[in-house]
Amino acid sequence: MKHLQPREAWAWLQAQADAPPEQRPLFVDVRMEIESLYVGRPPGVVNIPWYEYPDLTPDPQGFARKVLEEAGSHTRPILLICRSGKRTLDAGAALEAAGFTDVAHVVHGFEGELDEHFHRSTRNGWRFEGLPWEQM
Template sequence: MKHLSPKEAWTWLQAETERRRALGQEPPLFVDVRMEIESLYVGRPPGVENIPWYEYPDLTPDPERFAQAVAREAGAKDRPLLLICRSGKRTLDAAKALEAAGFTDVQHVLHGFEGELNEHFHRSTLNGWRHDGLPWEQM
């Protein structure tokens, strides 16, 4: 697993997409592992595919189910993957599950979409995708 800052992840995603398209290959699969409601209402990077690591109401990860869902979307276990979550913590477990399931090229976004909490328990003030001014959308 590679650990990329949000800006590194965005640069990598764009370059790898261009490189793979020039070779006639599928671009990297960008996966948001947050619950669907988080992705929709908090915001998300454009072009990301939402495949939750866990979902409401049970909030319990099912690594096998998750890996199968990613495999269906990716089409091949050697397709590059970029994972993002709220703070960069869920993606660590999700990436480990994917590697255990045979995925060979997994990256995750350090600090995630919203970043770490500051001293006032607010996100998007210290680091993260949104803090770094990278493209995002909100429903």
Template sequence: MKNLLPHEAWALIQQQPDTLFVDVRMEIESLYVGRPPGVENIPWYEYPDMTPDPAHFAAAVEREAGRKDRPLLLICRSGTRTQHAGQALEAAGFTDVAHVVHGFEGDLDAHFRRSVLNGWRHDNLPWEQM
């Protein structure tokens, strides 16, 4: 799996418009916290179970992607869920998987705040909020 900083991920989407950009956060996070434009929400896990189902996730991504060799870019809150989700996709046979290091909101700072140190939103990349 490729590790891309937010600016590198944005450049990839611009250069390879066929890339399927997947937000693996729960739908409520994606809608209310904010998300990059054009991202497809396919949660790694969802409330109330909060338990990943790697096979179900990989099948959902495959339905959306149409093929396992399509370039995939994953984003989550901080870059942790995408690591697990990306590993599951590679184990399922996907061949071109990348994830956004630091995710949408980035790492926590000393005061437990996000979007202060790094991440998609911190880097002033395009995003929308419902």
């Protein structure tokens, strides 16, 4: 799995914007749907949760199946994002175990690491870097 800093991930997505859809990276938000909708998310991201409320239990095979349905093939590049870059490590490993050949994740995720006041988006992450995002 490739580890991309937020700006690297955004640059990669932009560089591939004119590629045929089946070759363009599939950008997947692995957070729960409520997180993605209300906390905010990058534009163009597809939400496929690694786990969901109320179980909060990952289903690696089910997750990989849903990503494959959206991606169309195991060779399409996949870019994963979560809150802080932790869930994407497990989700990416599950995709690689399922046969995906080009998996990357956004280091520090959308909100980044906690600071000394237990706040996010103050040290690193997609939002901290000032990259495009939207919110319900």
